[in-house]
Structures are given as structure tokens and as C-alpha cells.
Amino acid sequence: MDESAHTVHVAVVDGSGRQVAACGDGGLVTFPRSSSKPVQALPLALAAPELPADELAVACASHAGTPEHLAVVERLLARSGSTVNDLRCGTHPPFDPDAAAALIRRGERPTSLHHNCSGKHAGMLLACALNGWPRDGYTDPGHPLQRRIRALHAELGQAELQQVVVGTDGCSVPAFALPLHAAARTFAALAQPSGEYAGALERIFRAMTAHPFLVAGPGRLDTTLMPLVPGLVAKMGAEAFYGLGLRSTPHGPLGVAFKIMDGGERARPHVALAVLEALGIPVTPEMRALAPAPLHNWAGREVGTVRVELQLREV
């Protein structure tokens, strides 16, 4: 008996940006949320070609707020002469339960450094400094940095600027909505960098894949999945969005974006593995373990399972 169900829409594009497969509506206009972070980090990568890879990785991260993450964010912040007080992301407890418990044990409150987007914000502050843009108002849609990021979404997504809808993200910077296939193109651009941004896109790809821990954190999907699939760059977004760039598949380099319509994050690893398998990527037992199908209750008893019905059709 089925108890609950999630609906997913998927778009797959090739290295040239042509949509080659879809499930549901590949043209669904929706917000990649944090799956936009590689694009949001592109002005930084362009302005700071010598930036250490770990700092570029944390600028692309939805990090878990462990001490390792915070140390890299602080190093990145210092490069623009900024401090935690310049961050406009807000504050939440670390995603990592151990890091959150450690704060509680020490009687400390989380700061903006613990916010999963603090690396992105630190990177934005440095991009402003290096481009001579004002630090004030760096989260405003009209700020030169945010206008640049919107234009990059359109350019890499092969979309019209007007198609890139402006919302507000959980960390107060603009969130940009675009068709799923356009979001997939931004990941294809990481999988097969070309054109004027090729060098910066390559550095972002290498930073994220060399530092998967910094991109997310202990037990989180980006961190655990990337090392298991050669040539994969992956970035989760809120409300169950996922972007994947695949350098090496039987079909050549591919970009993938999917959205689980109800925002059900728990479905993401299951859908991700089904998509990878459909694209000819071998799914190993280590990968399968990231999306456990038999479900166990608090007493350790098996109580159900998860079934994925993915119909990826060529388009």
C-alpha cells in the first residue's frame, strides 16, 4: 500500500545546451534556490583567479556549520576586510546536529557564520571589493553584483533576461527562477566549460569536486555523492531542487536539473540515483546506500520501502 507520494520534474541537456531528455515538464519555471550557488560564485571566480579552491568551494556551499566550514568562511571573509557583522544572510543553528549540540553545550548562540549561506555571502563581499562595487546593499536586486548574477543565469541558461524571475531567497539575496532546462544548462556549463567563462567555470568545478565536504557537510548528499561518481558536480537547493553536472556519461557531458514539486527533500537522493542510472551511470552499492529503500522505525524494525517510478523520455 502506498502511503505518500512525491511528484518530480526533470530536465537533461547535453554539452551544447540542447535538451535531450525530460520527465514531466522540463520547461517548468522554478527556483533553483541554492543550486544557483555555482552561478552566484562566478563573478567571484572571475575576479579572483588565484583564490584557494577551498574558499571557492565554500562560496558555492550550503554548508553544515561545522568548525571546518567556519574556518574557511572566516578566511574568505577576511580577504575583503569584512567580518561576521557584514554578513546579511541572517542566522540559524548549524545544519550539522553535532555542531548544533556543541553550541548548546557551550551555551553559545549561532551567528551568521553558521548560516549555511555564509560562504556565499563572504564570496559576494569579496567579489564586490574586487570589482569596486559598494559593499552596502550587496543583497539588493538592483546592486551591480546581483544584476550581474541575474544576467549570468540568462547567459549560461540560454534564456532571455526577462525569463529570469526575481524572488528573495532564504538568505535575503535575490533568488532567480528559470525553466528547468535552463538551470540544467548552468550545470552543463560546469561539466563542459567553454566560452569566455571557461577558466572560471573550470575552477568552480574543480573546487567543488575537490572539496565536497565544504560544499555541504557530514552525511549530506552533495558531500557523499560527488566522490562516488567520477566527473560529477552536484548542488542541492531548498524546496527539493537538484542540479547535477556530469562530465563523463555514455552520452557525453550532461547537465541535469530536477524539482520535487512539494519540496519534499527526502525524495532527492532516490530521484538522483534513478536519474543517474537512466543516464547510464553505474549505481554502486555505496551510492545505493545514500538512498536507503527499506525504511526502518525508531525501534529498528523495517516498516516500509521507497519506490521510484522515473520515466525519462527523449525530447
Next chain:
Amino acid sequence: MDESAHTVHVAVVDGSGRQVAACGDGGLVTFPRSSSKPVQALPLALAAPELPADELAVACASHAGTPEHLAVVERLLARSGSTVNDLRCGTHPPFDPDAAAALIRRGERPTSLHHNCSGKHAGMLLACALNGWPRDGYTDPGHPLQRRIRALHAELGQAELQQVVVGTDGCSVPAFALPLHAAARTFAALAQPSGEYAGALERIFRAMTAHPFLVAGPGRLDTTLMPLVPGLVAKMGAEAFYGLGLRSTPHGPLGVAFKIMDGGERARPHVALAVLEALGIPVTPEMRALAPAPLHNWAGREVGTVRVELQLREV
């Protein structure tokens, strides 16, 4: 722009059990999960007519594991000469963040007492003792207590026994699936008790409505909603199920059950208020505050809203 969407099915029955309204599929067969707890507590209420109301309330609870909850569960456990070691519900940290943080600060691990179902299990152990049923195996589908509870689901739901599907719940007792309108009838039975169980059903109604804190916990929907709606008994279930018994509406006593198909718990308060409003219950500002429609991010900025489109049709 819509970012995410949830789908809901609703069934409404009158005091006689006749289905009077629905949204989507009122006959959807699904698991009420913890919304079954009032039915699961009926053998206890029948066997222990003098049980204090707070203990009966915690037997119907998905509690938050605060010290107040634990004290009542321990009192109920002791009545059958049982201890925490007899509980078969498993262990998870308290749902209440303050209670969970207090455990961490004291360097303690949660026990089965903290499990949200520990009151139900303590009540089951007492029901076994009072009926002369073995304590061993009280969670097995073939145990006399569980067979009795399955039969009560059929009887109160006006369904055939074969329609009541047996699964395993998160706390290892059987979870019983039945059509939504049948689950709604179990709540109509609380709203308008009649027949041979009238006295016990009335005691359950009074216990839950007199002790809404014990039924859930700080800030949780059952706890906050029941005191705001005269004559309402409400019980949440996992995977976004909700059961409501309404003693006083313009249409007389009603029973309601709804299921959000993807298990998205966050939609529950929004749907609950929309259903109450559709049934002629005035929705006050205090009630509206339980389902905040403008959404704010971690920095306190408004970033979106929630819209409910409920089409409750007469059937």
C-alpha cells in the same frame, strides 16, 4: 510564482457517519498513523473507567517529551507495574527543542520515555494488565489487544474488518489503514459518542480537550488549536494525516479526516483552518496565527506566502 505545491484529500462525515463532504478522494485508503491514537486508547478507557484524565490524554498523545509529559507517562506506566524497560516503542530525542537541548546540556541520552508514543504504549500495557492479556508481544498484530484495536477501527469506521489494512507504525505497533471517510467516522464518534462505547468515548474526548498540552506539546498544532475551537478534538498523524471531531458546527457534530499526499506536515495547519472555515467555524486571528501565510526568512524578511485552494464539495 508558485514554488511548491501539496495535494490534499479530505472526508467529512456527520454524527451518524454519513459522508457529507469531500475534497479530492474521500475514499482514499491510507494510514491515520497517530491519528488512530484515540481508537487505540479505547480498550484502556473501557477497562479503566476511573483513570485520571491526564493519563488518558497522554495515552492518546504524540507528546513532545517535556518533563511534564514524562511525569504523566511514568505515573501511567506504574499502574501496570511496568517500567521504561517494558516499552517497545523505541527511542528518539524529544520533539520539543528545549527538552532536547536540556538533555544535551545534561549529557544524557533519550530513553523510550521520550518517544512521542510512550504514553500510548504505557496505556497499552495497562489495558493488557486489566484485561488479563499477556504483556509480552503487546505490539504484535496477533496479540488480543491489537486484534481488538483493529476491530474497533472497523466498528467505529463503519467498515468491514477486511478493509482495515495492517501495517507497522513508527513505534512498532500495527498501523491500520482505512478509507478517509472511515477515519473521519472515528472522530465523529468522539464528537457525538453513542452506543456501547459512549461513556469511554466521552472520557477520551474530555481528557484530550481538557489536557491539550499533554496530547502534543509546546507550539504543536493539537495543543494550540483545540483550546481555540469550542468542542474540537484533534489528533495529528505522521505523514501529514489529520483527524478532527467537531461537537458544535452549523451542520451539527462532524468528523473530519484529511491526508496531505506527499506527507508535507507544514501544510497541515493551513488545510485545517481552510476546512474549519468551509464547515462554518469562525476562524479567529488567534487561529490564523497558527498557519502564518506570509513566510519570513532567517533574516526576518518576507519572502513569500502560502495559498490554500480547498474545494469542499457536498457528496
